[in-house]
Amino acid sequence: MEENNLAKSNLKSNLQPKDWRNGIKVLLSEEVIQKKIKELAEIISKDYYGKNPILVAVLKGSFIFIADLCRKLTIPVIFDFMAVSSYGDSMVSSGVVRITKDLDYSIENKDVLIIEDIIDSGRTLNYLVKNIKARNPKSIEICALLDKDVPGKFKNKIKYKGFDIPNKFVVGYGLDYAENYRNLPYIGYIENNF
Ligand code: PRP
Secondary structure, three states: OOHHHHHHHOOOOOOOOOOOOOOEEEEEOHHHHHHHHHHHHHHHHHHOOOOOOEEEEEEOOOHHHHHHHHOOOOOOOEEEEEEEEOOOOOOOOOOOOEEEEOOOOOOOOOEEEEEEEEEOOOHHHHHHHHHHHOOOOOEEEEEEEEEEOOOOOOOOOOOEEEEEEOOOOEEEOOEOEOOEOOOOOOEEEEOOOO
16 A cells, blocks of 8 residues: 555544544643744744745644744745655654655745744754755744654754643644644644543
């Protein structure tokens, strides 16, 4: 079976409207997230004033974060998207990073701001930064909503960070478990016995 079909066969498709959020505890409420995004947008708008940066969102997880962040920016920005996968439908990283969708545009001599939903082991970001640097951008910085406290993680310089979070499996606000829960407006965590 091809990898994609295998992943699809593992999707949880039996979640019911009355109980699909059961077992998920709120870590960061919608209000807390939105307040932080406003703060981040103000700082980014100031730092990039007079520039026209490319926001490179890392799919799929960051689609909600970038949608909210970009509408609070007061500077002109360009969008591009990459999909980089290291988890599949498992709760544990496979350790292998692969590009499943590359950028549409050249970023040579452009100001690039990578938008990530979460930095877990840091492996994805480490790979991405190297990959993007090799394309000779004028500048490259990182904006990540969540930075998880994981022992021995890859070190990356995060200029714009939302929250440091504990080492829990989090879902919501773009983050999934087997592709579900991305549409929760808050960030929650799944207990071990989920
Ligand atoms: C998640 C997340 C980051 C990456 C972080 O993506 O969106 O890109 O994992 O993990 P790391 O720091 O351990 O590398 P995932 O591979 O789950 O894909 P998705 O965004 O499509 O859900």
